[in-house]
Every structure is written in C-alpha cells, then in structure tokens.
Amino acid sequence: MNKTVTETKVNVTELTPGVNYTFTVTAVAGDNSTQSDVATLSQYTKPEKVNDLTVSEIRTSSIFLNWTEPQGQRSFYRVEWTDGTINMNKTVTETKVNVTELTPGVNYTFTVTAVAGDNSTQSDVATLSQYTKSEVVMSLSVVNVTTSSIFVSWTKPVGNSFFYKVQWTNFSVNVNETFYNIINLTAGVQYEINVTAVAGDDNYTEGQSATVTNYTMLYVTQAFKVADGCHYLSLFLLEVSSC
Known part of the structure; x- marks a missing residue:
C-alpha cells in the first residue's frame, strides 16, 4: 500500500491489530520521478484488548x-x-x-x-x-448445651475471612465473632450445625463448611406414688443429656 502527502506527517489507517508493519518515506522532486534515498521504520500496531x-x-x-x-x-x-x-x-x-x-x-x-x-x-x-475462598474454620466444637440452646465456638482459619455463616436446620445467621449461641431450639433434638468462613461481603465466596452434630438436653418427668393411704403425684423436672 502507498499514499502521497504534502505535509511531514501521515496517519496510516485500516491496519490489522498486533501486526508488524514496515514504513518507507521518500521525498519526490517536481518531476514526480526523481526521489531521495528511502527512510525506513518498522512498528507493530497495538493489539486489541482481550x-x-x-x-x-x-x-x-x-x-x-x-x-x-x-x-x-x-x-x-x-x-x-x-x-x-x-x-x-x-x-x-x-x-x-x-x-x-x-x-x-x-x-x-x-x-x-x-x-x-x-x-x-x-x-x-x-x-x-x-x-479467593476462605479456608475451613478450625476446631469447631460445642461449648455448652441446654434444653433450648447450643453454644458453639471455633478458631479463625488460615488467611482472611469477612464473616462467618452459621447454619442449622432451616436457619442461617452471619456473625463476626468466632462463637455463637444458637437459641430457641427443641429439647432432645439432634442438630447439625455448619460454620462457613466467607471471604467477601457478597455471600458468594464461601469456603468449605465445618460441621458438628449435637443433641439439646431433654426434659424428663418422674412420678412417685406415696404408699401411706394418701395417694398423690410428685413431679420432678430434671435435665439430662441425650445419648
């Protein structure tokens, strides 16, 4: 390709991105045939953005x-x-x-x-x-159990985490601390508790969950009958751990 110009500059268009082009410039006399030695330059065009x-x-x-x-x-x-x-x-x-x-x-x-x-x-x-995903929280354990609550704690994972997602049955809560007391549970029921470290605030970049399973304590009612001719019931409310 070639073009003639009268100025000391030119914009060469319609080139292919990322290609090496060699340009030559020659000064031509008024007879349109007598010309100077050639000045040469090679240059790549800029590649397109990915x-x-x-x-x-x-x-x-x-x-x-x-x-x-x-x-x-x-x-x-x-x-x-x-x-x-x-x-x-x-x-x-x-x-x-x-x-x-x-x-x-x-x-x-x-x-x-x-x-x-x-x-x-x-x-x-x-x-x-x-x-990046957060690592798995370490040392997830049950610290305290009652008839209606389970207190869990864990150790901060390697690297960073923005918050922790604690999940059980159909419930979920986000916490910043490395512990949480789950309340309003049912006595004598086994609960699976999952704790997941989350990297960002978008709830998307989650690590692998750590899991612990534990029963809440049971309410047990015991009845006693007094054998002295006067019959009545004495009720005792006891808390015991489930197996």
Missing part, C-alpha cells in the same frame, strides 16, 4: 481465569495480579491461566494484556477482581 475476561474456578489458594482471543494478532498475554501490597505477573500464550500460591480469603485484582511481537507494544488492559 474479550470476556472471567473467573471459571475459585479455590482457597488459586483462581482460574480465561478470556476470548482478540481480533488481529499478538505474541503472548501478560497476566498481572495484586492484593494491594504484592504485585506478581506471568506470561502465557493460551487464553487461560491458573494463578496459584494465593492467600485464602483475599481480594485480588487481575489484569490481562495482549502483547505484540516486539514484547513492548501492548493492548488496553482487561481487569477483574475476585476473592
């Missing part, structure tokens, strides 16, 4: 990303991520990457850039933020 950057899998220490190949050409993709303190990066040639060695329950910002063959000309940045 499309549809998404998270396909989230774990406690890794996040799997994928995206759609942009139009035009590129040599590789530069993937960068940060937790706000530490910055890391890697280069890949596929439209996917598994970012590993992350901290549980932390919000990471990921950027993906398409880079041309000169290793420097790059596209606009595609950006995405995502929490």
Whole structure:
C-alpha cells in the first residue's frame, strides 16, 4: 500500500491489530520521478484488548481465569495480579491461566494484556477482581448445651475471612465473632450445625463448611406414688443429656 502527502506527517489507517508493519518515506522532486534515498521504520500496531475476561474456578489458594482471543494478532498475554501490597505477573500464550500460591480469603485484582511481537507494544488492559475462598474454620466444637440452646465456638482459619455463616436446620445467621449461641431450639433434638468462613461481603465466596452434630438436653418427668393411704403425684423436672 502507498499514499502521497504534502505535509511531514501521515496517519496510516485500516491496519490489522498486533501486526508488524514496515514504513518507507521518500521525498519526490517536481518531476514526480526523481526521489531521495528511502527512510525506513518498522512498528507493530497495538493489539486489541482481550474479550470476556472471567473467573471459571475459585479455590482457597488459586483462581482460574480465561478470556476470548482478540481480533488481529499478538505474541503472548501478560497476566498481572495484586492484593494491594504484592504485585506478581506471568506470561502465557493460551487464553487461560491458573494463578496459584494465593492467600485464602483475599481480594485480588487481575489484569490481562495482549502483547505484540516486539514484547513492548501492548493492548488496553482487561481487569477483574475476585476473592479467593476462605479456608475451613478450625476446631469447631460445642461449648455448652441446654434444653433450648447450643453454644458453639471455633478458631479463625488460615488467611482472611469477612464473616462467618452459621447454619442449622432451616436457619442461617452471619456473625463476626468466632462463637455463637444458637437459641430457641427443641429439647432432645439432634442438630447439625455448619460454620462457613466467607471471604467477601457478597455471600458468594464461601469456603468449605465445618460441621458438628449435637443433641439439646431433654426434659424428663418422674412420678412417685406415696404408699401411706394418701395417694398423690410428685413431679420432678430434671435435665439430662441425650445419648
């Protein structure tokens, strides 16, 4: 392709993204044939921005990303991520990457850039933020039991967590502490209690649940008959643990 101009500048259009073009400029005399030596320059066009950057899998220490190949050409993709303190990066040639060695329950910002063959000309940045899953809470145990309540406690998991979700039967509550007293329970009933650490405030990035099962205490009524000719009942209300 070629074009003639009278100014000392030109905008060459309709090029393909991410391609290396060689440009030559020649000064031409008034006879339209006598020309100068050629000035030459090579330059890559900017690659297009990657499309549809998404998270396909989230774990406690890794996040799997994928995206759609942009139009035009590129040599590789530069993937960068940060937790706000530490910055890391890697280069890949596929439209996917598994970012590993992350901290549980932390919000990471990921950027993906398409880079041309000169290793420097790059596209606009595609950006995405995502929490890793929180680890499982540790040492979940029952501390105290009554006929209508079960008090549970646990230890903070490795990494970060925004809050804890405590679930039993058809109920759920979010708490910030590492303990909770579940009340208004039925005496003598077995309850399965699940505690889950949640990374963000979206109720979405949950870790694996820790589970404990325990009965509430029973009310037991005992009747006694006095054998002296005067009959009556004496009722005693006792609390006992279920097996």
